[in-house]
Amino acid sequence: MTSAVTFTACAFDSGFGQDASPFVPRQPAVFETALPIPPLAESEVVDGVRVFSLTAQEGRTQFIDGMTTPTWGFNGAYLGPTLRARRDEKVAVEVTNALAETTTVHWHGMHLPAAMDGGPHQPIEPGGRWRPEWRVDQPAATLWYHPHPHGDTEEHVLRGLAGMFILDDDQSQTYGLPQDYGVDDIPLIVQDKKFLADGRFQLDSQGNEVGLLGDVVLTNGAWGAVFDVTTELVRLRILNGSSARTYDFAFDDGRDFSLVGTDGGLLETPHSTDHVRLSPGERAEVVVGLAPGSQAMLRSLPPDLGAVAVPSAYGGLDDFDVLLLRAADQLQPSAPLADRFAAIPRFAADDADTSRTFEVQNREINGRRMDMDRIDEVMQIDTTELWEVTNLDLFPHNWHVHDVQFQVVDIDGSTPGPELRGWKDTIYLEPRRIYRIMMRFEDYVDDEKPYMIHCHLLLHEDEGLMSQFIVSRDDARRNVGDTDGNGGHGH
Numbered sequence: 001m002t003s004a005v006t007f008t009a010c011a012f013d014s015g016f017g018q019d020a021s022p023f024v025p026r027q028p029a030v031f032e033t034a035l036p037i038p039p040l041a042e043s044e045v046v047d048g049v050r051v052f053s054l055t056a057q058e059g060r061t062q063f064i065d066g067m068t069t070p071t072w073g074f075n076g077a078y079l080g081p082t083l084r085a086r087r088d089e090k091v092a093v094e095v096t097n098a099l100a101e102t103t104t105v106h107w108h109g110m111h112l113p114a115a116m117d118g119g120p121h122q123p124i125e126p127g128g129r130w131r132p133e134w135r136v137d138q139p140a141a142t143l144w145y146h147p148h149p150h151g152d153t154e155e156h157v158l159r160g161l162a163g164m165f166i167l168d169d170d171q172s173q174t175y176g177l178p179q180d181y182g183v184d185d186i187p188l189i190v191q192d193k194k195f196l197a198d199g200r201f202q203l204d205s206q207g208n209e210v211g212l213l214g215d216v217v218l219t220n221g222a223w224g225a226v227f228d229v230t231t232e233l234v235r236l237r238i239l240n241g242s243s244a245r246t247y248d249f250a251f252d253d254g255r256d257f258s259l260v261g262t263d264g265g266l267l268e269t270p271h272s273t274d275h276v277r278l279s280p281g282e283r284a285e286v287v288v289g290l291a292p293g294s295q296a297m298l299r300s301l302p303p304d305l306g307a308v309a310v311p312s313a314y315g316g317l318d319d320f321d322v323l324l325l326r327a328a329d330q331l332q333p334s335a336p337l338a339d340r341f342a343a344i345p346r347f348a349a350d351d352a353d354t355s356r357t358f359e360v361q362n363r364e365i366n367g368r369r370m371d372m373d374r375i376d377e378v379m380q381i382d383t384t385e386l387w388e389v390t391n392l393d394l395f396p397h398n399w400h401v402h403d404v405q406f407q408v409v410d411i412d413g414s415t416p417g418p419e420l421r422g423w424k425d426t427i428y429l430e431p432r433r434i435y436r437i438m439m440r441f442e443d444y445v446d447d448e449k450p451y452m453i454h455c456h457l458l459l460h461e462d463e464g465l466m467s468q469f470i471v472s473r474d475d476a477r478r479n480v481g482d483t484d485g486n487g488g489h490g491h
Ligand code: C2O
Pocket: 106, 108, 146, 148, 281, 400, 402, 452, 454, 456
């Protein structure tokens, strides 16, 4: 965005008496607002299909005393309800677009046919409807949904379109994990925002290389939120739903907690740690215990962004409070947490049928920007792939793959830490390091409809740091997109 564009917007707005100067929040935030819990979405089982309804709509929300913010939400003014389904269930979502512009709804982390994916190729026009249907075919996990219209994703998410999609399976409910939604199993959608003095969201990233970094951090839409803990253990399903900010979540007293799950499901064993880094789009499920009558502040510490050039410009030096956990004087006993969860069958580099190299630089993958009409990669059905992914820039990027969950084999040749040994769909890319990841394509062949691979820093995605792949049965289509000889593809 050039400054000229910003200037025009200001001039236009002042004509309507609006004040586009930035709102300066009090710091530190005061923690006294009850944490809102997104409601569980209602659903109806019709002919064996669990059907949800989502309507993207406009509304107004008061986040800060004395200020009203025009917002977008699903089935309400801001954010959306939590969808919840079980493995093997058939689900459908009736999506209605009541906005004045085209949007889409993507099921981030979901394994499903490309035509149901809700990426840029499934636009829903104003007043339009879309009804994807699929069978849940993956382990219990904390997924989410958000718009994915090409070029406008950052704005649509910033305005408030996002929600969680929780999957359960038979095993996941036998490990003693807190699972009473809203009581000891808490969704936390963490998003940083910037406000203008008249209450509107700042939607422009103001020239920052990584996109918008806000100075007000909302959890489920509340600034300075407090959660009243009533049980010995609490499970937090933390989603980084921000545009550009990477967080390093920890508690103010440095206490340990158990990291039990990552993007695509539970880890094999709980991992005791005192912090967890999440870049945009990533999730972590953590279990933490509080003593009766005590409190603990969930904070974000300055995240280790790797060898970035200017950490201060990318949020690398920022720390702030996120959510106050306040325990009652008497807590309900919690079940002991199992020390093993389900085994995760591991890929080994030797198992790869195909390898690919991806270099991320500026807004390009292997030297190319997103082109809606170009298929960049063709994955063969029933093959296991090994990808080498590198961020060549000295600023942050991350890497998100649609359709499948992957495993991180190694980073610069070393086995990753426990936090990267479970299923992932999004990983942070520290500059100039080589991430080797593996995944398998075993269903949902479609020679027309692509899935996306992209940076989940939403500005980068909007500006073209995205490529498209199809899953095919036809050998002749292998590398069909590699027409300009750019980059290393299947070899
Ligand atoms: Cu969370 Cu392609 O998106």
